[in-house]
Amino acid sequence: xxxxxxxxxxxxxxxxxxxxxxxxxxxxxxxxxxxxxxxxxxxxxxxxxxxxxxxxxxxxxxxxxxxxxxxxxxxxxxxxxxxxxxxxxxxxxxxxxxxxxxxxxxxxxxxxxxxxxxxxxxxxxxxxxxxxxxxxxxxxxxxxxxxxxxxxxxxxxxxxxxxxxxxxxxx
Numbered sequence: 001x002x003x004x005x006x007x008x009x010x011x012x013x014x015x016x017x018x019x020x021x022x023x024x025x026x027x028x029x030x031x032x033x034x035x036x037x038x039x040x041x042x043x044x045x046x047x048x049x050x051x052x053x054x055x056x057x058x059x060x061x062x063x064x065x066x067x068x069x070x071x072x073x074x075x076x077x078x079x080x081x082x083x084x085x086x087x088x089x090x091x092x093x094x095x096x097x098x099x100x101x102x103x104x105x106x107x108x109x110x111x112x113x114x115x116x117x118x119x120x121x122x123x124x125x126x127x128x129x130x131x132x133x134x135x136x137x138x139x140x141x142x143x144x145x146x147x148x149x150x151x152x153x154x155x156x157x158x159x160x161x162x163x164x165x166x167x168x169x170x171x
Contacts, residue, residue: 063148064149067160083126084104090102094165095165098165103115125137130154133150
């Protein structure tokens with residue numbers, strides 16, 4: 001028979017010190033089921049938020065734009081928005097940020113020099129999930145570009161924020 005008072009009994013320090021006592025306490029159904037459900041819930045949350053956690057870690061101590069901040073900046077004096085994805089992804093059904101230029105990462109320095117001569121102009125780098133953008137930002141800064149930012153979370157975060165995308169036809 002189930003005893004609800006058994007749920008209120010916490011393990012004593014003596015039980016925690018003894019491996020067999022701890023194993024016996026954890027193996028009791030009234031303890032094991034809530035612990036197991038909690039572990040499963042934490043794993044589900046971790047799996048669902050893994051991309052956001054990874055993006056947050058890459059963006060620590062760096063100058064980044066969140067999607068909504070970039071959307072606000074685009075309404076004023078627009079920066080140079082450079083999409084580092086392949087032309088197929090840029091022109092594909094997922095679309096791109098309006099006004100963005102497509103420069104695959106291997107053509108970035110040469111292509112950006114053709115777009116803007118002023119290395120003090122704001123440049124925002126975008127890719128699928130911001131992995132490539134952070135490395136490219138370091139390269140641009142090493143080559144004299146002063147004001148380089150990354151769209152935190154990339155196009156994945158932009159689309160998750162339900163922000164407008166431009167879809168161009170295949171060339």
